[in-house]
Amino acid sequence: MARPIMIDMSAIKGKKEKAPVVGIDLGTTNSLVAVSDQGGPRILVDCDAQPLVPSMIAFTGDGIMVGDRAKAQRLLNPELTLFSVKRFMGKSYAEVKPFAGGLPYKVEPTDKEMVNFNVGGRKINPVEASSLILGELKNRAESVLKLPVEDAVITVPAYFNDSQRQATKLAGEIAGLNVVRIINEPTAAALAYGLDKKKQGLIAVYDLGGGTFDISVLNLKDGVFEVKSTNGDTQLGGDDFDSAFAAFVNDCCKRDTGKDLLATPVGRAVLKAECERVKIRLSDEPGAHLEVKAGDFSYSRNVSRSEFEGIIRPIVERTGQIVRAALEDARVSPKEIDEVVMVGGSTRVPLVRKYVEDLFGRRPHTEINPDAVVALGAAVQGEILSGGRDDLLLLDVIPLSLGIETLGGAMAKLVHRNTTIPSLAKENFTTFADGQTKVAINIYQGERELVQDCRLLGKFELTDIPPLPAGVPRIEVAFLVDANGILKVTAKELRTGRAAQIQVEPASGLDETAIERMLKDSIVNAQADLEMRQLLELRVEAETMVRATEKALAKGNVKLSPPDKMRIDQALLTIKAATQGNDRNLLQACIQELDHATHGLAEELINSSIQNALGGQEASAIAGTKLVQNADETGGHPPKRS
Amino acid sequence: MGPAEPLCPACGWVQPLRGNEDLFSVLGLPRTLEPDLKAAEGRFYELSRRLHPDRFGKKPEQMENAMQRSALLNDAWRTMRDPAARLDYFLGLEEKDLTIPAGASAGAKAQVPAELAEDYFEMQEALMDGESGALRKISDRLEALEADNREAVRRLSARWEAGGLESPETRAGNAALRREIAAELRMLKTTGQYLYRMREDIRRRTGG
Numbered sequence: 069m070a071r072p073i074m075i076d077m078s079a080i081k082g083k084k085e086k087a088p089v090v091g092i093d094l095g096t097t098n099s100l101v102a103v104s105d106q107g108g109p110r111i112l113v114d115c116d117a118q119p120l121v122p123s124m125i126a127f128t129g130d131g132i133m134v135g136d137r138a139k140a141q142r143l144l145n146p147e148l149t150l151f152s153v154k155r156f157m158g159k160s161y162a163e164v165k166p167f168a169g170g171l172p173y174k175v176e177p178t179d180k181e182m183v184n185f186n187v188g189g190r191k192i193n194p195v196e197a198s199s200l201i202l203g204e205l206k207n208r209a210e211s212v213l214k215l216p217v218e219d220a221v222i223t224v225p226a227y228f229n230d231s232q233r234q235a236t237k238l239a240g241e242i243a244g245l246n247v248v249r250i251i252n253e254p255t256a257a258a259l260a261y262g263l264d265k266k267k268q269g270l271i272a273v274y275d276l277g278g279g280t281f282d283i284s285v286l287n288l289k290d291g292v293f294e295v296k297s298t299n300g301d302t303q304l305g306g307d308d309f310d311s312a313f314a315a316f317v318n319d320c321c322k323r324d325t326g327k328d329l330l331a332t333p334v335g336r337a338v339l340k341a342e343c344e345r346v347k348i349r350l351s352d353e354p355g356a357h358l359e360v361k362a363g364d365f366s367y368s369r370n371v372s373r374s375e376f377e378g379i380i381r382p383i384v385e386r387t388g389q390i391v392r393a394a395l396e397d398a399r400v401s402p403k404e405i406d407e408v409v410m411v412g413g414s415t416r417v418p419l420v421r422k423y424v425e426d427l428f429g430r431r432p433h434t435e436i437n438p439d440a441v442v443a444l445g446a447a448v449q450g451e452i453l454s455g456g457r458d459d460l461l462l463l464d465v466i467p468l469s470l471g472i473e474t475l476g477g478a479m480a481k482l483v484h485r486n487t488t489i490p491s492l493a494k495e496n497f498t499t500f501a502d503g504q505t506k507v508a509i510n511i512y513q514g515e516r517e518l519v520q521d522c523r524l525l526g527k528f529e530l531t532d533i534p535p536l537p538a539g540v541p542r543i544e545v546a547f548l549v550d551a552n553g554i555l556k557v558t559a560k561e562l563r564t565g566r567a568a569q570i571q572v573e574p575a576s577g578l579d580e581t582a583i584e585r586m587l588k589d590s591i592v593n594a595q596a597d598l599e600m601r602q603l604l605e606l607r608v609e610a611e612t613m614v615r616a617t618e619k620a621l622a623k624g625n626v627k628l629s630p631p632d633k634m635r636i637d638q639a640l641l642t643i644k645a646a647t648q649g650n651d652r653n654l655l656q657a658c659i660q661e662l663d664h665a666t667h668g669l670a671e672e673l674i675n676s677s678i679q680n681a682l683g684g685q686e687a688s689a690i691a692g693t694k695l696v697q698n699a700d701e702t703g704g705h706p707p708k709r710s
Numbered sequence: 711m712g713p714a715e716p717l718c719p720a721c722g723w724v725q726p727l728r729g730n731e732d733l734f735s736v737l738g739l740p741r742t743l744e745p746d747l748k749a750a751e752g753r754f755y756e757l758s759r760r761l762h763p764d765r766f767g768k769k770p771e772q773m774e775n776a777m778q779r780s781a782l783l784n785d786a787w788r789t790m791r792d793p794a795a796r797l798d799y800f801l802g803l804e805e806k807d808l809t810i811p812a813g814a815s816a817g818a819k820a821q822v823p824a825e826l827a828e829d830y831f832e833m834q835e836a837l838m839d840g841e842s843g844a845l846r847k848i849s850d851r852l853e854a855l856e857a858d859n860r861e862a863v864r865r866l867s868a869r870w871e872a873g874g875l876e877s878p879e880t881r882a883g884n885a886a887l888r889r890e891i892a893a894e895l896r897m898l899k900t901t902g903q904y905l906y907r908m909r910e911d912i913r914r915r916t917g918g
């Protein structure tokens with residue numbers, strides 16, 4: 069019973085607690101996790117104080133690697149290392165085909181025309197891949213907070229459509245998170261930026277990340293953050309700079325040497341990595357040296373900043389049109405914007421800063437960390453939602469219009485884009501044919517006039533309409549969008565009161581069986597996660613016991629019989645060996661043995677009236693100190709999926 | 711008699727919707743064509759802070775009422791700050807109060823308003839040709855017509871206020887004046903719709 073362990077009381081209390089809602093920025097290139105409490109919002113960093121988790125996943129013979137470890141080996145196993153997974157979320161194969169071919173890893177259609185990655189024969193879809201990154205972030209948060217993390221706010225580009233949002237939410241659930249809110253990235257950034265309640269007025273958030281571009285216009289007043297409009301392009305970002313730059317370098321290389329670097333996965337990976345490195349360098353230097361080595365081939369040349377800017381200018385200019393559309397929707401002119409906030413790693417590129425300055429006629433704010441601000445804002449929203457602070461409120465909008473199909477395939481919009489949510493809209497419709505007794509309510513999302521150009525979200529039928537001449541029945545269709553952006557549609561025939569309704573939810577582009585399988589996998593993995601966690605806890609427990617025992621022995625003021633002393637020494641040796649291994653049962657047995665062996669020692673210590681060195685508490689009480697180790701050592705990444 | 715307060719004055723509990731709320735009173739405004747938008751904005755923020763569902767994470771039993779109230783509040787603010795939507799809503803309320811049947815004005819809706827006809831057909835022609843000089847000219851003409859329409863609404867608004875119709879009591883005894891104003895508003899609304907459609911046509915034409 070007696071364990072020579074000092075117990076931190078906060079750890080005991082923490083046992084029943086769970087961590088606050090975490091904020092997660094699931095980025096195309098990098099991801100972060102943050103938390104916000106009385107101390108304000110902060111990014112949770114790993115043991116190397118590194119805030120960014122590269123959004124990369126590798127599937128090698130050594131198992132699944134996520135983050136830094138995946139990134140470190142990406143040039144060795146380009147076909148086995150996934151990156152920019154976010155660009156595939158909630159997309160059909162047809163939508164990703166244009167850029168899928170230029171990647172070092174294999175992208176394939178599923179039988180449902182969705183996307184699968186083929187990584188060395190293993191098929192994995194974008195949702196599963198994202199869930200691995202989210203799992204890594206969850207582990208990181210738990211190891212820093214030393215509490216189980218359950219609830220999360222996850223950010224998405226403001227211009228993500230319904231299926232992209234649903235896919236993100238599902239990835240969170242598979243990673244074992246309760247996703248309390250999906251929040252728009254620029255809105256989150258504004259929240260973190262405008263925390264200081266003295267900030268008032270119109271702000272524009274220009275968010276150019278690795279794979280997506282968003283612009284949002286907000287009105288800040290007395291702690292209320294009202295989104296006036298938002299717009300974006302989910303296929304526009306720093307990745308495109310790299311691709312355009314790589315294509316340019318490859319053309320030069322082909323011309324100079326005849327070698328096509330983009331022809332092989334290794335060539336593509338090496339070229340992309342080097343272009344990315346040079347791009348970053350050119351943000352600070354007027355010129356940089358570029359060198360590509362693939363096997364025994366090497367190619368090098370100097371690149372000037374202005375040369376680079378010439379390559380990326382057309383891409384940067386695409387953001388201008390989107391900014392103007394957002395300003396028009398908000399009914400403000402660029403001059404009326406009080407402040408411009410830059411978010412996303414790609415806003416470090418000097419040309420982007422210059423372009424935005426010209427666009428708004430004012431110098432944008434670049435003093436905030438463009439990588440961290442989104443996750444910080446998500447954490448603040450988590451704190452708001454959990455009732456932790458009531459001085460701030462976010463009034464967000466839906467990014468894309470919602471409506472139903474009417475005769476001839478026209479889109480009748482009921483809730484227009486940039487409508488503040490929650491929102492309720494009603495409209496009356498009628499029948500087309502005499503005696504028509506049922507109508508099909510097909511629900512779409514999009515800005516186009518014809519439903520064939522919009523995205524189908526769901527469908528249902530209103531039946532038992534009294535047979536009346538065409539145009540006589542009055543069918544009221546009501547759309548209710550809640551604060552999560554979840555749409556509920558009801559249809560009612562007003563003469564009879566006959567009603568039908570649907571909660572529009574799934575449409576993550578994955579069919580039910582796929583979702584079921586992934587959730588089942590996640591349960592299987594949850595078991596493995598649990599086992600891994602128990603092992604980690606036992607390791608912590610063992611190490612703490614070893615330290616305490618050695619400390620007690622070192623005091624030298626206890627009298628132990630030689631057999632007792634020997635038993636303790638032996639137990640210490642075996643437990644130290646077991647701590648290095650992965651056998652939970654062995655470790656458990658060793659802990660018990662050391663516990664028994666030190667029984668006499670503990671009694672001696674009590675006799676020496678130094679009880680305070682002895683916590684009589686249950687072993688479980690130290691669980692609060694779990695997961696304190698270095699993430700690498702403890703295999704902080706989620707285990708392998710079958 | 712305005713609608714019930716959104717929150718119970720005694721216990722602070724969010725009240726369910728009655729279903730007959732009017733968007734003016736939701737924002738504490740009198741029924742008028744040109745309300746005080748500054749005051750409305752302040753009221754919108756103040757009520758949002760108290761009614762938004764994000765405030766009810768720890769009070770799930772009030773969540774549904776909060777969401778309904780909040781949706782109505784958002785609808786009210788969106789309607790009030792947009793002149794065309796506001797006019798439309800105002801007119802709808804008046805026609806309902808005065809029991810002007812929806813069919814009565816439906817015939818008028820289908821036709822181009824007489825005073826607009828000439829300009830309208832001229833513009834359609836210019837749009838067909840799509841010559842940029844002509845497009846610029848009709849765009850300028852359109853701007854003038856839009857300003858005229860706004861001015862006409864302003865004059866009606868002044869008549870409404872001069873008649874003291876902001877107050878429900880005065881409204882009750884002034885059906886004749888209200889009918890007159892409603893009829894003129896109906897025409898202005900139709901004109902506004904045509905002007906809007908032409909503006910959109912030009913925008914599409916010039917790709918702006």
